[in-house]
Amino acid sequence: MKRILYSQKIAPFIFVLPFVLTLAVFWISPLIKSGIMSTQNILPGVTESVGLKNFQRLFGDRLFYVALGNSIKYMLWTLLLLIPGPLILAVLINSKIGSDKFKAVFKSVLFIPALSSVVVAGVVFRLIFSESSTSLMNQIVAIFGVDPVKWLKNSGTGFFALLTLACWRWTGVNILYFLAGLQAIPQDYYEAADLDGASKWQQFWHVTVPSIKPTIVFVLTISVYGGLAMFLESFMLWGGNNSPQNIGLTIVGYLYRQGIERNNLGYASAVGIILLILVMAINIPQLIATGTFKKEER
Amino acid sequence: MSRATGELTAEARKFKRRLTVANWGMVALFVIIMILVLIPFWAIFIATFQDGNMIVRYGLNLGIDLSQASLENWVMLFTDSGQYFTWFFNSVFVTVVQVVLTLLISAFVAYGFAMYDFRFKNTLFVAVLLIMSVPFEMMMLPLYIQINDMGLQDTYTAVILPFLAAAVTIMFFRQYLRGIPKDIVEAGRIDGVSEYGIFFRLVLPLMKPAFAAMAILNGMSSWNNFLWPLLALRSADKYTLPIGLNTLLTPYGNNYDLLLVGSVFSLLPIFVLFIAFQRFFIEGMTAGAVKG
Numbered sequence: 001m002k003r004i005l006y007s008q009k010i011a012p013f014i015f016v017l018p019f020v021l022t023l024a025v026f027w028i029s030p031l032i033k034s035g036i037m038s039t040q041n042i043l044p045g046v047t048e049s050v051g052l053k054n055f056q057r058l059f060g061d062r063l064f065y066v067a068l069g070n071s072i073k074y075m076l077w078t079l080l081l082l083i084p085g086p087l088i089l090a091v092l093i094n095s096k097i098g099s100d101k102f103k104a105v106f107k108s109v110l111f112i113p114a115l116s117s118v119v120v121a122g123v124v125f126r127l128i129f130s131e132s133s134t135s136l137m138n139q140i141v142a143i144f145g146v147d148p149v150k151w152l153k154n155s156g157t158g159f160f161a162l163l164t165l166a167c168w169r170w171t172g173v174n175i176l177y178f179l180a181g182l183q184a185i186p187q188d189y190y191e192a193a194d195l196d197g198a199s200k201w202q203q204f205w206h207v208t209v210p211s212i213k214p215t216i217v218f219v220l221t222i223s224v225y226g227g228l229a230m231f232l233e234s235f236m237l238w239g240g241n242n243s244p245q246n247i248g249l250t251i252v253g254y255l256y257r258q259g260i261e262r263n264n265l266g267y268a269s270a271v272g273i274i275l276l277i278l279v280m281a282i283n284i285p286q287l288i289a290t291g292t293f294k295k296e297e298r
Numbered sequence: 299m300s301r302a303t304g305e306l307t308a309e310a311r312k313f314k315r316r317l318t319v320a321n322w323g324m325v326a327l328f329v330i331i332m333i334l335v336l337i338p339f340w341a342i343f344i345a346t347f348q349d350g351n352m353i354v355r356y357g358l359n360l361g362i363d364l365s366q367a368s369l370e371n372w373v374m375l376f377t378d379s380g381q382y383f384t385w386f387f388n389s390v391f392v393t394v395v396q397v398v399l400t401l402l403i404s405a406f407v408a409y410g411f412a413m414y415d416f417r418f419k420n421t422l423f424v425a426v427l428l429i430m431s432v433p434f435e436m437m438m439l440p441l442y443i444q445i446n447d448m449g450l451q452d453t454y455t456a457v458i459l460p461f462l463a464a465a466v467t468i469m470f471f472r473q474y475l476r477g478i479p480k481d482i483v484e485a486g487r488i489d490g491v492s493e494y495g496i497f498f499r500l501v502l503p504l505m506k507p508a509f510a511a512m513a514i515l516n517g518m519s520s521w522n523n524f525l526w527p528l529l530a531l532r533s534a535d536k537y538t539l540p541i542g543l544n545t546l547l548t549p550y551g552n553n554y555d556l557l558l559v560g561s562v563f564s565l566l567p568i569f570v571l572f573i574a575f576q577r578f579f580i581e582g583m584t585a586g587a588v589k590g
Contacts, residue, residue, distance in 0.1 A: 015497075022459075030437040097317065098324050106331075109332045117540045135358065136341060136357065221430070252435040
């Protein structure tokens with residue numbers, strides 16, 4: 001027995017066994033269950049199959065569209081803010097300008113917000129964006145002669161607070177991802193470009209960006225995921241799942257409301273399935289188009 | 299560079315001046331960004347010396363009202379904070395166990411992916427990639443039911459178990475392992491070390507930088523994990539810190555004094571971990587970069 005388990009043929013399967021087990025028990029089985037639950041009406045003690053009724057109801061549910069719209073808007077904005085900015089900062093850190101010590105401090109300081117829990121971050125930003133005239137944001141706008149704003153009560157300003165929180169927490173993390181990619185680019189690429197008389201800007205577009213494409217794809221993938229699955233930031237910023245006129249309601253927030261707060265497990269599962277389809281519909285074509293699947297097969 | 303200091307050509311002088319301007323421009327930009335990033339920390343830190351209910355009414359600010367400032371909140375944290383330190387040590391326990399197990403198991407799995415060719419390898423690997431993009435939030439309800447069926451409700455096992463084979467960590471370790479020469483493995487085989495011995499005795503020690511990077515990332519997400527422990531745990535004396543802190547946020551209670559100091563204090567362990575390991579962290583992140 002021991003001889004078989006220790007053979008070179010069986011060993012790889014033993015190595016990946018913990019993964020296969022976790023995968024089966026904690027991912028695949030809940031996933032299947034989620035699919036089944038989405039076609040059921042689940043009440044304590046009674047579970048009845050209702051076919052696609054949950055989905056039908058979902059497509060006529062105004063609040064679901066509000067949640068969907070908010071999540072998509074949030075995702076698009078975070079892509080717009082959290083990819084180009086951190087990329088440029090990472091390029092600056094990686095350049096020859098400035099002292100390395102200073103840049104190391106910068107890197108570390110920017111990473112610190114990511115260490116804070118969403119509970120703490122949410123409370124801090126809720127109080128910074130408080131509607132009182134003495135709150136930090138209202139004092140800042142007062143400098144420009146603007147009257148105190150009820151930040152978290154209006155859709156636009158509430159969204160601004162949410163995005164500020166997102167940028168604060170994740171800029172440093174994305175910088176690190178990009179930096180890791182940048183440092184893997186061979187220096188001779190730039191020397192060759194220099195010899196050809198390429199400007200810094202041309203070098204950025206024609207050498208840097210193509211070379212770190214895999215990193216950009218990776219950051220894009222986790223950002224799409226993170227954007228569409230966002231819930232806790234909103235939950236903490238508004239101190240619960242109920243924001244005024246649902247301006248902070250997201251897909252997962254709606255899933256939480258239906259599943260946990262209202263105990264509509266079947267309906268909530270249908271919301272979850274739509275979220276899954278949405279994430280996959282964006283990520284799979286993107287991963288195929290950028291050749292990520294093929295590359296990993298090596 | 300030093301060779302020509304005395305006799306710089308006009309062009310080189312111009313270049314040098316441009317570099318100095320760029321240098322100071324960058325310093326200015328970075329300083330401004332750092333200040334913006336640190337402002338929330340400063341605001342909440344000084345708030346811990348003020349009356350919590352006043353802060354809730356008037357919002358956070360950068361100035362401190364010295365006439366009102368006191369150490370009361372900090373004294374309360376250490377004398378009369380109810381279950382705060384229970385939650386704190388629960389979090390320490392859960393985080394340490396989760397990080398150690400996740401790193402070991404993920405490294406074990408990643409080694410299988412990196413060093414062997416076997417049937418179903420590609421299929422399994424695509425599974426890793428897909429799992430990375432399945433939102434955990436969509437599975438939390440069935441997972442919750444499943445944990446209950448397994449009789450694991452209100453246990454730390456339930457909190458930790460679903461995250462043990464972490465897809466991102468496996469990806470990262472696998473990438474890192476591909477940079478390790480296979481000769482080591484071959485040499486081990488020739489010396490008669492078993493397949494597992496090679497992993498535990500020869501390869502594991504080489505993975506230290508990758509471990510440092512992933513210890514921080516996994517420690518972070520475990521220490522701050524909120525949604526799943528909120529579902530899995532029921533009794534208040536088992537709560538982890540974020541959930542405990544969240545219970546202080548009731549609309550009825552006036553626990554904001556404790557919430558503010560408690561929040562600041564909760565940042566400490568993860569900061570210390572980060573400062574202690576940051577050199578390895580940044581090195582490790584770079585070594586296992588997502589390369590093409």
